[in-house]
Amino acid sequence: MKVLVVGSGGREHAIAWRLLQSAAVTQVFCIPGNGGTATLPNCRNVSLSVDDFEGILRFAQVQGVALTVVGHELPLALGIVDFFLAANAPIFGPTRAGAQIESSKSWAKELMHQAGIPTAMSAVFTDLNAALTYLGDRTLPIVIKADGLAGGKGVTIAHTQDEAQATLIQLFGGALGDAGSTVVIEEFLAGQELSILAVTDGQTIRPLLPAQDHKRLEDGDRGPNTGGMGAYAPSPLLTDSLMIRIEQEILQPAIATLRQRGIDYRGCLYAGLMITSDGTPYVIEFNCRFGDPETQTILPLLDTPLEQILLACTEQRLESLGALKWLPQCSVCVVAAAQGYPQKVETGHFITGIGKATEQGGLVFHAGTKLKNNSLVTHGGRVLGITCLAPTHKEAITRAYHALDNIYYEGMIFRKDIGHRALAPSTPETTALNSDPTPEDIGAQSALE
Ligand SMILES: Nc1ncnc2c1ncn2[C@@H]1O[C@H](COP(=O)(O)OP(=O)(O)O)[C@@H](O)[C@H]1O
Ligand SMILES: [Mg+2]
Missing domain, CATH: 3.40.50.20 (Rossmann fold)
Structure with a gap:
């Protein structure tokens, strides 16, 4: 086919x-x-x-x-x-109606409330003054989100009232166009982020292996948010009991409520979760497609032929496909980006060493690359991702960096600590993650691809 x-x-x-x-x-x-x-x-x-x-x-x-x-x-x-x-x-x-779960954060929030899905407390505004008044007595930090698709530029974690006000003024002033004409203000949740990508035929929903992404540009989870600088799967954070909660409290109610609304959702439903210190999985957002770079770590572990799963979803017979099969391995993906990412980057630099990286077991997935006169050159912010599999996360990390060592282009940048959390599996209680991005972290960003 x-x-x-x-x-x-x-x-x-x-x-x-x-x-x-x-x-x-x-x-x-x-x-x-x-x-x-x-x-x-x-x-x-x-x-x-x-x-x-x-x-x-x-x-x-x-x-x-x-x-x-x-x-x-x-x-x-x-x-x-x-x-x-x-x-x-x-x-x-x-369909377009189902994709609203990603394309309108307020629509998704409303759906979550209707479905009883745990999510941060929030309010929706279409008017600057009402938003500013609401802001007045809120605890900081506070999260301000443009409602529409913003290529990763729509979320600000504000640490001061000034910053929060400035963000609202920018959004309602049209900084993100229509995407920011409705704004969601929500409570800040501390914890560990976890990506659960699930496939569904609108009736049955099956989670893929859990993955964790590294959103921030710099080692130690510092610097600006990006489209994702690396990922690993499966995530040691996900216990069997947590998975059951995610299925029962999030995935199944989401599909059931979509169905109640007359939406026959067939495709990937991606739940971006925050696992808080008491172990509760809160939904930060839903996406209506596979995540990147998570997919680069999940699919190499998949043992069931992918086209069978996708067809079972579109033909609404996922239940009869049975359990998905996985390789009993760990997978780590390190993203190599271009100098300047996530802001403006230079493109057109020659890329070398991919053959060598592949010989050493690296799966090199391209993102911002293109062929120019039969040579491979950089063509975007995130240039490529190198995924390696191994029996342990530790070994997979070593292999991925080893493979990456072969690759060169001018201005290549990457994080050196991808997968660090998988090495020291910590309960959310002991992890001070996603806390306190500094104000300079939240600068204007170009599309995060
Ligand atoms: N309520 C929240 N509490 C803490 N951090 C948040 C919250 N909402 C979003 N974030 C952070 O901001 C990032 C981007 O937010 P998200 O809703 O996923 O928007 P998008 O992916 O559309 O830019 C998240 O990955 C998370 O790190
Ligand atoms: Mg997100």
């Missing part, structure tokens, strides 16, 4: 690579793809924009594509799935 993947990040490269491991998948197309998908055997990039639904659908039909998988949130929020379904073309992802 032929599969089409929509997007251009490390996530999409990992999806394309995993699909092509299956005997059943003969050809993958990526729209628009990157330098990694361009050089993956049996994979071809197609130069169309992710919001050109007519072009994408026509391509899928002409090529006889059996399934389209949408990696990126933007086309989902714009309704690519509705467009495909209207033409009876199989596609993995939620």
